[in-house]
Amino acid sequence: MVSINKEKCIGCGTCAAVCPEGFEIKGGKAVVKNGNASCIKEAKESCPVDAIKI
Numbered sequence: 001m002v003s004i005n006k007e008k009c010i011g012c013g014t015c016a017a018v019c020p021e022g023f024e025i026k027g028g029k030a031v032v033k034n035g036n037a038s039c040i041k042e043a044k045e046s047c048p049v050d051a052i053k054i
């Protein structure tokens, strides 16, 4: 189960850039599109504020 900590997320878009299958930016925050995408872990590691939980 993948989730975004909306309080931490700064909407930088890195997760959606690294993993467009898994994330998108909506209303200035990241949302999970597909928690089973193979790039989820890479996106988690790329988040500057550690807002992605797996």
Ligand code: SF4
Pocket: 004, 008, 009, 010, 011, 012, 013, 014, 015, 016, 029, 030, 046, 047, 048, 049, 050, 051, 052
């Ligand atoms: S990389 Fe992190 S801070 Fe940036 S949009 Fe994604 S969840 Fe938010």
